[in-house]
Amino acid sequence: MGGTGEEKPQSLLPQAPKKTRAKSQSDEEEAAIFNTKLLFEATRLEKFCDKWWNIAETDHSEAGLKTYLEQLNKHMALVDMANENLQMSNIEETIRKSSEERYDHINDSGLNTRLRINEILSSIRPAPEEASRTNPTPLATLPPSNQPNYLKVPACDTEVFYGGYEDWPSFRDMFTAVYISHPKLSPAQKLYHLRQKTRGKAALLIKNYPLNDQSFELAWNALKHRYENRRILVDNQLKTLFNIQPVTSENGERIQYVQTTINNCLSTLQANGVSTANCDPMLVYLCSSKLPDETLALWEQSLNSRKELPLWSELDQFLTTRYEVVERLTTYRPNKPKPNQSNFTPRSSTPTNNSFHSRNKTHSLHTDPKRQASCKLCNSNHSLINCVKFKELSVQDRNKFVRENSEQMAKAKGTASPIQQTLENRIPSGTPQAIQMATPRSQH
Structure with a gap:
């Protein structure tokens, strides 16, 4: 019995530290879980508050604000519970301090959001005692002429x-x-x-x-x-004023943009204490240089005197009228091409069927049906020089084909054929090709 009693304490002694380590590890895991829970709930509350603040206050209704307030209270209660569990757990001091700072920050955000929701609710729905104090008599009992018309103004x-x-x-x-x-x-x-x-x-x-x-x-x-910084504000307005892009077409929106930009710059300059009383000649010249030709011509015609300096107010009024006229004409003829666009097609090295000048050129070259060129190689209606198949032949084959097909015409006229003359003009003299082309005529 004595031997048995001595063996039991020896088997239990090494197991005590294992239980202590297991308990410490369990506390750390529990604290980590509570910390994760606090992070999760704090993030949800922060996103909820940001979502509410991003909504314009004019879009809120009384029922919607009540729903937001109820959801906000639930989120804040979950954050409070997570923070309480974390603070009661066995956590390190550094984690405790960081969690307290995080909780204080998100709790302030929730409290300010709740305060703002209650303020908007109070503005939408006045308190009963205040309503009874301001309106002691029901409106229905007042004469119709004394009943005020209340208009709800958005926040x-x-x-x-x-x-x-x-x-x-x-x-x-x-x-x-x-x-x-x-x-x-x-x-x-x-x-x-x-x-x-x-x-x-x-x-x-x-x-x-x-x-x-x-x-x-x-x-x-x-x-x-x-x-x-008044200097930067004024410099930005002057930069905007002198960098207005010119209007190249009779476009009402672009004309109005020039007018609006100048007026906005003048208002901002005046608000910053810059006098614009004597800037009319500069403004008129600046604006005139940005207008399209037709509008500028109409502005010059509208002046009573060609020698007196016009005022900016006169040009401003003219631009308002001009914009309305151009806009009205656009509604009458929405598909009419712009005046600055032209149907002129530049002369190109590649012939096109849609070009007006190409058609005129074709008519001038082919007015006589007897002189229409016909290719001897592919029997198409083009000259031999422009034939694709002819260009693919070698130089010797070209010379041979020209000699064989122009021999009859050369015998009839006693001269070289027009095709051979064209080839001779394109081939430099003294080259073997030119000598070969000249040989048949000399032999003939």
Whole structure:
């Protein structure tokens, strides 16, 4: 019995560390599973929030907002549960800190999304006590003349700013009107909306500012300092103004584009403090150089004086009328070719049947049916020089064929045939081919 009692502790001693390692490994696997679950739920919540923010607020309805709010609450509850399980598990300190930072970031995104949905819902559907305070008497009891006509105005929002200098003034004014002037938004919430409304270079400029109340003014001033550059804005407008492409045809859309581009540049220059009061001669000359010939001629004819300097307002009014006329003519004759197009076909070395000049040339060469050339080799209606089969023969075979077929004509006229004369003109004198062609005539 004593020997048996001594053997049991010896068999159990090495097994204790194995159970400890197994338990530690199980805790690590459990923590890894909870961490993966938190990553998965956080990614789903982030995609859900991004999807909602990409929808224009004018497209939202009360029922749709309620559905989004319900789904948002479910996603946030799943993230909270995954984070709680992870924090209660046996995880390393570095993983714990990184998971807490990830949770705080995605939780802020969910809270801001929920806040914005509730704000839109409150604007669509006023509170009952507020409605009763503003309308104590039902509208049905009021006289028909005193019943106001309510018109639902869509929510106003600004577009995403990507860092273009020409887009900064409109973005600055719209963001100020919609978000900065909002009485219920905290500076941290304004900074969150500013991040959502910037992309590219503009987003990188404010990316490192933390999401708190103190950072909004710093981020907003950084954007203003970077993009409020009057010189670049003016230079871009002048570049656009002097690089307008000329209009080569009577096209109403192209004429209107020239007019609109000039007016837009003038408005932007004036908004940046650049005076355009004395720029009429320059604008008239610049615009006239871009117009097609017919429109330019009509503009010159419309002037009362050929010596006085016309104003840009006069040319602007003329272009409006001209655009309407060209557009109207296009509706009457939609299939009419453009005035700058011509049916003239350049003279080409390759004969074509559709060319007007080729037909005239053919008629002038073949007005006399007796002089129509007929190929002796293939019996086709073309000269022997242009015969493909004749060109494929060797030089000796060509000379032989010419001598045999022109012998009768040479005997009748006492001279060489026209075909042989043509060949002689094309073959340089003194060559063996020229000597061979001259031999039959001398013998004859």
